Amino acid sequence: MKQERATFAGGCFWCMVQPFDELPGIHSILSGYMGGTIDNPTYDQVKTGQTGHFEVVQITFDSEKFSYDQLLELYWPQIDPTDDGGQFHDRGSQYRTAIFYENEDQRIRAESTKQKLQESNRFKKPIVTEILPASTFYVAEDEHQDFYKKQPKHYKQDREESGRDTFIHSHWK
Template structure:
């Protein structure tokens, strides 16, 4: 059948549709419930997966990470269509959804496992992330230096099912946690005049 379709295409000059390859990005921005929810607002982003990266232990559990038995960070796997949203735009959104100057945790959640990191999959992502970190640092947007770690992506482990889409499954608990965490208050304080927060989700 595939050979037949190919023959018809060549014979009549039809252009075969080209599907954009899905790409992957990995970000650690504190509580993965929140970063998953925020990235899924962006047009061109697929089903974001909450999980762990940055440690040596295979298949860590949430308890392993939460109690510091590993060096993993809470990390989200972000599939995206680069015909709709670029990696640079994902980086821009990432800065606007957490505190990249806190190297010891994220808001009320303390410890390395909640600290900021970008895990690149190739040299192109690495170069773009390095440039974005340098530009944000130079901009003076924050009154402290950027502490986001940049490292090669390897060993991503999805978190338990109950963590996936937590903001949908347990909306009331999620909203309460998020409000109490101070995340949105921080974002509002630093980006209140910014017109680009999650603008990609708006037609």
């Protein structure tokens, strides 16, 4: 077993857990915060957009069963990679998209998939998703973990109202 971590920002972290959950080789998915200026931020602090943190999901996986490349293939179709002001109805710096790499191999792979996406001309605007070095990961409060399982009606309503599912269907399916 080769255990690794991948950290992705894709707007609201509630919507970024389910696509990766319950896949072979995925050991855990935690919602949290990365990239900001204060230690141990709370949801209330991060949602102001003043801390510099991204809402992220950190995935621990067995790369011999589910590769980093497969995670990247799942990541891109969850987001609008051309929006630098947030994602869908979630606006603000905390909802920007980013791939946080743990090592040089992850950086190279992430940059490669970003370049291929740009060259595909799938989108008329530039791909603005950042590729950044991983920094300290802060686990979000319990109520934000596995939100789609704990609050399925709220989760489904939020996805529908946000425009995320409509965007994904029209641009990725």
